[in-house]
Amino acid sequence: MTQDDKTGGWIAVAGLGPGNEALVTPEVTATLAEATDVVGYIPYVARVAPRDGLVLHPSDNRVELDRAQFALDLAAQGRRVVIVSSGDPGVFAMASALFEALEARPDRQATDIRILPGITAMLAAAARAGAPLGHDFCAINLSDNLKPFAEVERRLRHAAQGGFAMAFYNPRSKSRPHQFTRVLEILREECEPDRLVLFARAVTRPDEAIACVALSEATPEMADMQTVVIVGNEATRRVGRWVYTPRSVLTPAVAG
Amino acid sequence: MTQDDKTGGWIAVAGLGPGNEALVTPEVTATLAEATDVVGYIPYVARVAPRDGLVLHPSDNRVELDRAQFALDLAAQGRRVVIVSSGDPGVFAMASALFEALEARPDRQATDIRILPGITAMLAAAARAGAPLGHDFCAINLSDNLKPFAEVERRLRHAAQGGFAMAFYNPRSKSRPHQFTRVLEILREECEPDRLVLFARAVTRPDEAIACVALSEATPEMADMQTVVIVGNEATRRVGRWVYTPRSVLTPAVAG
Numbered sequence: 001m002t003q004d005d006k007t008g009g010w011i012a013v014a015g016l017g018p019g020n021e022a023l024v025t026p027e028v029t030a031t032l033a034e035a036t037d038v039v040g041y042i043p044y045v046a047r048v049a050p051r052d053g054l055v056l057h058p059s060d061n062r063v064e065l066d067r068a069q070f071a072l073d074l075a076a077q078g079r080r081v082v083i084v085s086s087g088d089p090g091v092f093a094m095a096s097a098l099f100e101a102l103e104a105r106p107d108r109q110a111t112d113i114r115i116l117p118g119i120t121a122m123l124a125a126a127a128r129a130g131a132p133l134g135h136d137f138c139a140i141n142l143s144d145n146l147k148p149f150a151e152v153e154r155r156l157r158h159a160a161q162g163g164f165a166m167a168f169y170n171p172r173s174k175s176r177p178h179q180f181t182r183v184l185e186i187l188r189e190e191c192e193p194d195r196l197v198l199f200a201r202a203v204t205r206p207d208e209a210i211a212c213v214a215l216s217e218a219t220p221e222m223a224d225m226q227t228v229v230i231v232g233n234e235a236t237r238r239v240g241r242w243v244y245t246p247r248s249v250l251t252p253a254v255a256g
Numbered sequence: 257m258t259q260d261d262k263t264g265g266w267i268a269v270a271g272l273g274p275g276n277e278a279l280v281t282p283e284v285t286a287t288l289a290e291a292t293d294v295v296g297y298i299p300y301v302a303r304v305a306p307r308d309g310l311v312l313h314p315s316d317n318r319v320e321l322d323r324a325q326f327a328l329d330l331a332a333q334g335r336r337v338v339i340v341s342s343g344d345p346g347v348f349a350m351a352s353a354l355f356e357a358l359e360a361r362p363d364r365q366a367t368d369i370r371i372l373p374g375i376t377a378m379l380a381a382a383a384r385a386g387a388p389l390g391h392d393f394c395a396i397n398l399s400d401n402l403k404p405f406a407e408v409e410r411r412l413r414h415a416a417q418g419g420f421a422m423a424f425y426n427p428r429s430k431s432r433p434h435q436f437t438r439v440l441e442i443l444r445e446e447c448e449p450d451r452l453v454l455f456a457r458a459v460t461r462p463d464e465a466i467a468c469v470a471l472s473e474a475t476p477e478m479a480d481m482q483t484v485v486i487v488g489n490e491a492t493r494r495v496g497r498w499v500y501t502p503r504s505v506l507t508p509a510v511a512g
Contacts, residue, residue: 017281020283021282022281022282022283022286023281023282023283023373024281024282025273025278025279025280025281025375026277026278026279026280026282027276027278027279030278064503088379088383089383089387090379090382090383090387090388090389090390091379091389091390092390092391092503093390095383095386095387095390095500096387096390096391096500096501096502096503097503098387099386099387099390099495099498099500100500100502100503102495102496102498103495109495109496110496113498115382115383115384115386115387116383117279117375117379117380117382117383118375119281119373119374119375120379123344123346123347123373123376124373126346126371126373127344127345127346127351127371127372127373128371130351130355130371131345131346131351131352131354131355131371132346133346133347133395134346134347134348134349134351134352134355135348135352135397136394136395136396136397136411137394137395138392138393138394138395138415138418138420139389139392139393139394139395140392141391141392146503146504146505147504147505148505151419151505154418154419155392155418155419155420157418158414158415158417158418158420159394159414159418159420161414162394162410162411162413162414162415162418163407163410163411164394164411164414164415237359239355239358239359239365240358240365240366242355242358242369244351244352244355244356245352246352246356247320247348247352247353247356247402248402248403249402249403249404249407
């Protein structure tokens with residue numbers, strides 16, 4: 001047993017889901033009740049109710065590795081630490097950052113770690129709209145903070161040519177407004193004009209806004225960093241107010 | 257307002273998560289408490305506790321459309337119906353089947369429907385193993401019940417060539433044991449031999465079993481219909497007992 005094991009400290013990386021408290025799993029709620037420290041991006045830490053004996057450590061965006069190292073240090077001191085993520089911690093969130101930090105610190109590798117899944121934004125968005133991810137699909141982070149945009153473009157083309165529906169995280173920010181314009185151009189090169197595109201903003205929160213348009217009508221302004229964008233496959237269609245992707249690729253697409 | 261609206265009947269398609277009750281959302285639990293009828297595949301209905309006033313309607317596999325039509329008929333009679341799925345209802349599950357049934361019945365299109373997301377198997381499996389889906393990834397249903405296997409092969413090659421991690425649902429069944437053998441062959445053509453492959457069986461249940469091997473060591477017998485298979489991308493690696501995919505494509509892959 002290592003020194004870390006003896007302290008009784010632990011880290012749980014917990015997904016808080018998309019925003020509605022009714023989508024937080026009992027596992028996450030129970031783990032937060034046992035925590036001494038909560039670490040995370042400011043708006044996610046703000047979702048945790050303060051209580052005696054619980055120290056909240058909100059931090060800014062883009063400091064994921066620093067935050068993970070801080071959590072490892074707290075656990076080594078015997079603290080019970082929850083790192084909170086929105087959605088699911090394993091989807092473009094803090095779980096990978098924690099393992100990156102752990103890789104750099106062999107002396108911390110016996111830390112007691114658990115990853116607690118959550119409802120990720122694309123599946124919450126899909127549920128509100130119908131079942132647009134009802135067949136094979138891809139999840140792509142459109143941010144080029146950590147990868148070159150050429151890699152985004154390569155993945156978009158393979159996803160489209162492979163017949164996948166697609167979900168885009170972080171589609172657009174103030175610092176790179178032109179890139180989502182380029183994403184829509186690439187999609188128009190690869191997909192037919194009536195391909196359905198769903199813009200789901202602030203899903204399950206009071207200011208939720210969901211719009212579904214044909215690719216030919218989609219504009220960059222329809223997305224921001226609070227938005228998940230879902231692009232259907234060629235069979236995705238409307239039925240009443242819903243949008244869904246059939247389970248079968250044998251079923252011919254029917255205009256809704 | 258249509259006749260359906262007047263009855264007070266509704267349908268909720270609810271995801272029960274991968275198996276552990278601590279992963280069932282409060283939204284799903286509250287909705288089940290209001291239901292008069294629960295419809296679904298036998299083992300999923302078996303997860304709902306019986307109570308007075310609740311009628312359980314378990315049905316066999318591969319009757320998804322019949323089950324959806326039955327739920328629409330019950331709701332039209334004023335019943336409050338929960339269709340239960342394992343995992344998330346929008347991922348290779350009952351939500352798409354319900355909208356297919358709805359498309360065939362214009363007279364039912366005013367039915368009060370909600371889709372309640374759940375923790376899908378690939379994200380529960382990823383959480384137990386670390387963060388193998390921490391970068392762009394695809395979800396692919398390997399069953400050819402509803403699509404030709406040539407389409408599976410096309411998607412596998414695009415996913416691999418696009419640099420995606422991959423999660424496979426329904427990788428193998430007794431009726432088509434040879435296909436997963438072929439999937440591994442395709443992966444070996446497209447990926448390097450030390451690519452990490454995760455076999456996660458019965459995730460979060462008492463008989464959970466998780467194994468991570470190099471692609472060169474993977475064998476078809478490692479998967480069955482209770483297994484989710486996750487294939488990392490070229491940067492996916494081990495750190496201690498964990499497997500994770502770095503957030504950045506700029507970070508060079510390091511042998512774990």
